[in-house]
Amino acid sequence: GENVEQHPSTLSVQEGDSAVIKCTYSDSASNYFPWYKQELGKRPQLIIDIRSNVGEKKDQRIAVTLNKTAKHFSLHITETQPEDSAVYFCAAPPPGSGGYNKLIFGAGTRLAVHP
Amino acid sequence: NAGVTQTPKFQVLKTGQSMTLQCAQDMNHEYMSWYRQDPGMGLRLIHYSVGAGITDQGEVPNGYNVSRSTTEDFPLRLLSAAPSQTSVYFCASSPGQGYGYTFGSGTRLTVV
Numbered sequence: 202g203e204n205v206e207q208h209p210s211t212l213s214v215q216e217g218d219s220a221v222i223k224c225t226y227s228d229s230a231s232n233y234f235p236w237y238k239q240e241l242g243k244r245p246q247l248i249i250d251i252r253s254n255v256g257e258k259k260d261q262r263i264a265v266t267l268n269k270t271a272k273h274f275s276l277h278i279t280e281t282q283p284e285d286s287a288v289y290f291c292a293a294p295p296p297g298s299g300g301y302n303k304l305i306f307g308a309g310t311r312l313a314v315h316p
Numbered sequence: 317n318a319g320v321t322q323t324p325k326f327q328v329l330k331t332g333q334s335m336t337l338q339c340a341q342d343m344n345h346e347y348m349s350w351y352r353q354d355p356g357m358g359l360r361l362i363h364y365s366v367g368a369g370i371t372d373q374g375e376v377p378n379g380y381n382v383s384r385s386t387t388e389d390f391p392l393r394l395l396s397a398a399p400s401q402t403s404v405y406f407c408a409s410s411p412g413q414g415y416g417y418t419f420g421s422g423t424r425l426t427v428v
Binding site (some may be wrong): 207232233235237244245246247250252290295303304305306307308309 | 347349351356357358359360361364372374375406413414416417418419420421422
């Protein structure tokens with residue numbers, strides 16, 4: 202998506218390893234950064250989000266970190282399991298949106314976890 | 317709560333036809349958006365709304381119209397369907413600024 206770059210586009214890991222996906226955004230005024238998981242043929246589902254007043258947020262095996270100076274945020278999945286296999290999308294408000302009332306998505310990362 | 321409900325789930329249109337994709341939410345969310353998802357392109361924002369009577373364009377608005385007469389409903393109208401509009405369309409809603417979107421199950425549209 203415009204102004205939200207996501208890397209890598211594909212990621213293959215062994216079960217139990219960690220996975221990290223990174224997104225960069227362009228507007229220093231952006232305040233809200235969610236991550237979505239989309240399984241094949243399903244709708245995107247929110248898995249974790251972070252606001253600009255914190256640097257890290259954790260929820261069991263997943264965490265998101267935010268570096269406002271460098272304008273990037275990352276999704277960390279530890280102890281990966283086969284059911285973590287999916288496409289992951291980051292999102293951020295585009296420049297000039299006045300905060301976080303609309304979201305632009307990254308192009309997605311296809312994560313494959315091999316048993 | 318049913319969440320975000322989209323109809324129809326599947327649709328085939330001929331080039332030049334018009335139609336409306338329906339979206340309704342029962343969570344009293346202020347924000348609603350329409351996205352299209354093409355293979356390898358991620359989700360692209362078509363139109364969004366921050367409340368009844370207020371709409372604005374997203375990344376790819378051409379060929380689509382929206383209106384928001386009630387908090388619950390946010391229909392997407394295709395004015396004259398083109399093969400380039402073949403895609404999966406997702407409607408999503410959010411309680412407001414700083415909260416994530418809940419997505420509907422999608423409408424798979426094919427234009428022939």
